[in-house]
Amino acid sequence: MNVSIAAPLFDLDGYVQLFDLDPDGLLGFERRNNRIPTLDGKAAIPDFGYSDADRTLDIRWRARDRDVIENVRRLAKTYSRLIVATDEGCFLGAPGPFSLSGDEARIQILVEKRIDQ
Template identity: 40%
Template structure:
């Protein structure tokens, strides 16, 4: 996975070797069910949106410098590019949890830039 700033920044790109526990978020429709008085149900379906995904990257830390580069992106940028094998997204970084054995970065999908 590759994470980078939207604007030019010589230090604004980092490659992350994610573990198998990384998730690119659930694919869900914006649908809900409301019980009706006749014992049935009414469904409201507002379609599918990439913006409903929560992406969780997990990796084994390589070095303090690598972790500092990821933390820097989170501190400086409200939006980032995320490139994966499944496409390229604009994401909003929500949380970075550094760890000795495993680090985690939670990203909220804003928009998917590529088609499947």
């Protein structure tokens, strides 16, 4: 799976394409529901459906290119929102934690909304 990360405003270096990512961190989602125990020993489960805004994109890639890593770090530090394009769609989200350990880099994007629909 390939992922593109871009600045929301014009930026000469504000675009990064990441190749051959593990799709596991990009496919997960949750529904807007929770379970509330009732006095009769059962449970009430209100379900308010699905929203892309509840997703967190966990983007992990092999840290081979130092320039790519530094550009992703710069984008995450500079912009409060980033545009992320995946095979599933295009999303606007806030950069979450960034980490670099061994040969793997990782950034999380807290999705605000889907922008390709």
